Amino acid sequence: QQEYVDGLRAATSAATFQIDQTRWNTYGILSYRTPWVGLEPFTFIEYANRPTANDNKSWVISGGVIEHLAPGTQLKFQAFYIHFPDDDVFPDASSADFPGWDMRLVTAF
Numbered sequence: 001q002q003e004y005v006d007g008l009r010a011a012t013s014a015a016t017f018q019i020d021q022t023r024w025n026t027y028g029i030l031s032y033r034t035p036w037v038g039l040e041p042f043t044f045i046e047y048a049n050r051p052t053a054n055d056n057k058s059w060v061i062s063g064g065v066i067e068h069l070a071p072g073t074q075l076k077f078q079a080f081y082i083h084f085p086d087d088d089v090f091p092d093a094s095s096a097d098f099p100g101w102d103m104r105l106v107t108a109f
Contacts, residue, residue, distance in 0.1 A: 024049050031066075038068035044078070059083040072108045077101070 031042035046060040062080030069075055079101040 022049075027060075033068070040066040040068065042066065044080075057085055059085065074106045075103070076106060077103045 025046060025048045027044065027046035029042060029044050031040050033040040041063070042065070043063045044060070045062075048058045048060070049056075060080055060082050062078055064076065064078035066077075067075040079099070081099045082097060084096045
């Protein structure tokens, strides 16, 4: 949460100033580790509210698979789609949405 003292607001441009804001996210993950070959498919959904000078909300919908290579090592593949529902932030919100994917090697020690 961010609240500015009157007269000390950060300027975002020559004509506008940053608004008081509360940022928050919520997400859910559903996964299942299969009994064979250490694969763990998953789905993930997230809603984020990150206000700026304009209100900015987003949905992330994704899924993928995790390969458990060793007790502390995983290879993770995830495909996602990000949706911005607010038309006032982006005049044509449908053109701001985008898909993507990532792959990462995760090691804990």
